[in-house]
Amino acid sequence: MNHKPVISISIVSHQQGALVAALLSDIAAHCAIPLEIILTLNVPEPLAVDPGTYPFPVKIIRNTTPKGFGANHNAVFANVNGRYFCVLNPDIRVDRDPFPVLTPALEEAGVVAPLVVGPEGLIEDSARRFPTPVDILKKFFKGPSGPDYAITSDLVEPDWIAGMFMLWRAEVFRQLGGFDEGFFLYYEDVDICARLRQMGHRVLLIPAVRVTHHARRASHSNLRYLRWHAVSMMRYFCKAFVRHWFHKVKY
Numbered sequence: 001m002n003h004k005p006v007i008s009i010s011i012v013s014h015q016q017g018a019l020v021a022a023l024l025s026d027i028a029a030h031c032a033i034p035l036e037i038i039l040t041l042n043v044p045e046p047l048a049v050d051p052g053t054y055p056f057p058v059k060i061i062r063n064t065t066p067k068g069f070g071a072n073h074n075a076v077f078a079n080v081n082g083r084y085f086c087v088l089n090p091d092i093r094v095d096r097d098p099f100p101v102l103t104p105a106l107e108e109a110g111v112v113a114p115l116v117v118g119p120e121g122l123i124e125d126s127a128r129r130f131p132t133p134v135d136i137l138k139k140f141f142k143g144p145s146g147p148d149y150a151i152t153s154d155l156v157e158p159d160w161i162a163g164m165f166m167l168w169r170a171e172v173f174r175q176l177g178g179f180d181e182g183f184f185l186y187y188e189d190v191d192i193c194a195r196l197r198q199m200g201h202r203v204l205l206i207p208a209v210r211v212t213h214h215a216r217r218a219s220h221s222n223l224r225y226l227r228w229h230a231v232s233m234m235r236y237f238c239k240a241f242v243r244h245w246f247h248k249v250k251y
Contacts, residue, residue, distance in 0.1 A: 008082030017048025033084025110201030160193030
């Protein structure tokens with residue numbers, strides 16, 4: 001089917017073929033807007049989908065060496081055609097078309113996201129305030145303190161939204177230069193929202209749209225993921241300090 005996509009969707013798989021197949025089936029069943037899917041296989045794995053069976057183009061990228069979260073999505077963005085750019089995790093499921101509500105919201109924001117719930121329907125903390133070192137210490141010693149924002153039927157304007165589902169105006173993502181590839185994994189979503197807000201754009205969560213997240217919390221049990229998390233956290237705080245200092249000197 002030949003069409004000019006309105007939305008370019010970037011999905012990166014880490015041996016998550018079954019999840020990818022389920023997500024693409026959801027999109028095919030529920031999404032009517034012209035779109036294209038770019039699926040990046042970040043590590044070797046059998047292709048679990050047949051690109052020719054969907055009502056939209058599915059392009060496959062096989063990495064020869066694994067890339068970080070931001071590097072993968074930036075590489076995809078360099079060759080997309082959509083007016084909107086969607087960063088989407090394989091472990092997201094949709095049971096209705098999210099885009100008719102999300103895309104109009106981009107008239108007043110640089111990036112938007114749906115409300116994310118877990119398999120049991122509980123709201124996840126995908127919309128948060130910018131972290132501080134004190135927040136991190138409190139979380140380490142006392143555990144999570146609950147959601148940062150009360151979710152109502154109205155729009156929520158958080159400091160940042162999680163990278164599991166981010167819908168961008170393509171020109172805004174381009175102006176930002178995409179994700180900072182210095183973050184291999186974690187905090188790249190916090191950083192890009194901080195830079196977005198610094199440019200004067202809004203970040204919006206749209207509670208009227210819900211998607212389901214089937215999370216795999218690798219960082220809770222894998223030392224390599226914990227190390228990535230710690231390194232990314234330090235990079236974020238260093239960048240935040242520089243932004244704050246530059247703002248003070250400038251004004």
